[in-house]
Amino acid sequence: MALYINKNYNKEEQLWMINIAGEIDIYTANQLKETLMKMLDEHNENIKINCLELDYIDSTGLGVLIGALKRLKKENKSIIIINPKKNISKLLTITGLNKIFIIEGE
Amino acid sequence: MMENTKCIEKVEKKVCDHFSISVPNKPEYVNVVRLTTSAIASRMGFNIEQIEDIKVAIAEACTNAIKHGLCNHNQNFDINFFIDDEKIIIDVIDKGTGFASNEIEKPDLTSPKEGGLGIFIIQSLMDKVEIVSEIGKGTRLQMIKYLGDDI
Numbered sequence: 001m002a003l004y005i006n007k008n009y010n011k012e013e014q015l016w017m018i019n020i021a022g023e024i025d026i027y028t029a030n031q032l033k034e035t036l037m038k039m040l041d042e043h044n045e046n047i048k049i050n051c052l053e054l055d056y057i058d059s060t061g062l063g064v065l066i067g068a069l070k071r072l073k074k075e076n077k078s079i080i081i082i083n084p085k086k087n088i089s090k091l092l093t094i095t096g097l098n099k100i101f102i103i104e105g106e
Numbered sequence: 107m108m109e110n111t112k113c114i115e116k117v118e119k120k121v122c123d124h125f126s127i128s129v130p131n132k133p134e135y136v137n138v139v140r141l142t143t144s145a146i147a148s149r150m151g152f153n154i155e156q157i158e159d160i161k162v163a164i165a166e167a168c169t170n171a172i173k174h175g176l177c178n179h180n181q182n183f184d185i186n187f188f189i190d191d192e193k194i195i196i197d198v199i200d201k202g203t204g205f206a207s208n209e210i211e212k213p214d215l216t217s218p219k220e221g222g223l224g225i226f227i228i229q230s231l232m233d234k235v236e237i238v239s240e241i242g243k244g245t246r247l248q249m250i251k252y253l254g255d256d257i
Contacts, residue, residue, distance in 0.1 A: 023137070025133070025169070026133040026136055026169045026172060026173070027133035027134050058162070058165050058166060058169060058224075059169065059227055060169060060224075063219075063223065087158050091162070094226075094227060094230040094231070095213055095223055095226065095227065096213060
């Protein structure tokens with residue numbers, strides 16, 4: 001039960017690229033929140049999240065992403081989720097969040 | 107004689123098994139509950155997708171119990187599993203602060219909120235969900251998933 005986050009800012013595209021691996025739940029959600037908030041403090045730019053190795057996300061984790069998106073939306077920026085696993089796609093669809101995040105590579 | 111034995115077997119199968127655990131009110135144990143629940147559901151013969159649904163639902167229920175439950179970390183909350191041929195019933199009972207269970211609403215996507223998704227997710231993934239919550243006394247969340255094709 002762990003969460004690994006790898007972040008990288010692409011200056012040319014003005015875009016954050018992050019890889020998230022492992023599980024986001026009530027135990028690890030704070031780690032994601034702190035990372036995202038720090039990133040947005042540095043550059044309030046679009047975030048592309050690669051979920052290829054993300055096995056699980058719960059409502060707490062989705063809440064953190066919504067919080068970050070709210071901050072980005074103020075400047076018309078967005079969150080792009082790429083390569084979500086089937087179980088994660090299902091959760092995004094159920095909650096309707098697939099309509100507010102940009103999803104690629106499903 | 108043979109028929110008699112068969113008859114007894116049939117009756118025994120209908121009796122539901124009861125499995126219960128008491129869980130510390132701490133985030134690090136949610137994962138343990140998920141794995142335990144997964145093992146029970148798998149033993150019952152649920153398919154992989156159903157097991158995944160049940161795992162997500164129980165994790166959300168635990169998260170709720172911890173978040174809205176007592177702030178006292180030394181308290182436990184209880185989970186009861188009732189297992190029979192047709193279904194699994196899971197009760198998650200906390201003695202926490204409780205909440206107004208009639209105020210659960212569908213997520214509003216025009217102004218998404220950070221919280222309030224958990225119960226909605228449980229309701230989407232399980233066949234039946236019942237919440238009895240009393241402010242100041244605690245919450246009992248009961249969810250049922252039937253074996254066989256999704257309803």
